[in-house]
Amino acid sequence: MDERLKYEQLIGEKLQSLPIPDMQDAIWARVKAQLDIDLPTDDNDGGSSPQSPSGPGIIGWGLSVVIIALVTTFFILKNKPKKQDQKNNSTTTEQVSSPSVRNNGPPLPNNSTIKRTNTPLSTGADNSIPVITNDSAMQQDLGIAEPVRNDSMQINLPPPLVTVPPPKTDTTAQVKKGRGMPVNDSNYRIVPKNKN
C-alpha cells in the first residue's frame, strides 16, 4: 500500500505536464492589489501605478484649485465695473450734496456730509419736516438739478413740504453730466391752483 504503483508514477508524470492557462496578468493584478493593501510600498518603480490612489489624487486636487482660481477671477472681473459705477455714484452725490448744504445752512467743514447737518432749513419749517438720512433722497428733496439715473426714484419721492429756493449753481463744483431723464425745478414746485 505504501508503494507507488507503476501507473500512479505514470499519472504523476503526466500531471506534471498539464498545459498552463495564460492567466498571469489577471492573477498578478489580484496579488498586487492585495499587496498594496497588506504591504504598501513607497517605491515608484511599479509600486505606484497609475491606478494607485496617490497619483490621480494630487492631479485632481491641483485641477480643482486651478478651476476654483479661474472661476473666482472670472467673478471678480465680472463684478469690477459695477463697483466702479457705485464708486462714481457716491462721488457724484458727495460732489453735489456739499454745495446744496452750503446753500441752505451754515457753512460746514469740507469733509461734512448731509447726514451730519441737523440745521433746520431756512424756510422756517417746523419739526414736521422729515429728517432725511438717505443721501440720494436728500439730494432729490433739496431740488438739486442733478439728473437722476433711476426713474423709480422720481415716482416714489414724497411731495416736498416746503418750497425750496432754486439752488445757486456753484461754479466750483464739477457736476458730472449724467445720463437719463433730467429733473428740473418745475418737477418739485408746488403751484397753488387758481379757483377762479
Place this chain on the structure above:
Amino acid sequence: MVAVEANIQELLDGSLANKRKAQEALFRHFYGFAMSIALRYSRDEMDAADIVSHAFIKIFKSIHSFDSTKGSLHAWIKKIVVNEGLDHIKSRTRFSENVELETVTEPQINNSVIEQMGAEEIMEIVKKLPPATHAVFVLYAVEGYNHREIAEKLNISEGTSKWHLSEARKFLQQQLSTIYN
C-alpha cells in the same frame, strides 16, 4: 545557470525590500511552476487561479522566513502552493475520520492505457474523485508524500489516508476500463 540563480537572488532581495517590480518578476518566474501544482488540486482554472494568487500573497508576506540553507526556493514555494491547494479542498469538504483501512487488494490497471492518455484526459478523471480522495491521491501519486506525511498534512490518520488512496485506485480502474473497453 549561475546567472539565473543570481537573478533569482536579486529578485528575492527586491521582494524582501517590498519592491513591486521584483515581486512581479519573481511571480512571473514561478507562475508556471505554481500553476501546474495548483491545477492538480482544483476543479477548474478559476480554482487554480485562486490557489496561485493566495499562495503568492502568502509567499510575499512571509518571504523573510525563507531560509536558503534549509532548502531551495522551489521547494519552499511548492510547499506553500500545496498547502494552499489543500486548504482549498478542505474548504469544500470534510475529511472523514470514520474510515480505516489496513489491507487492500490492489486494482489492476494497464500501464499502456495511461501512457496513451494525455495529461488533460487523466486530470479530467482525477477531478471526478471526491475532494478528500482527490487530495490524498495527488499527494501520494503525484507529489510523492507517504501516508504518514499525508496524515499530518490533512490532520487525519494514516488508515484514513490509505482508505482514500484505495478508493481512488478503485475509481480510476473503473473509469479507465469504461473508457477503453
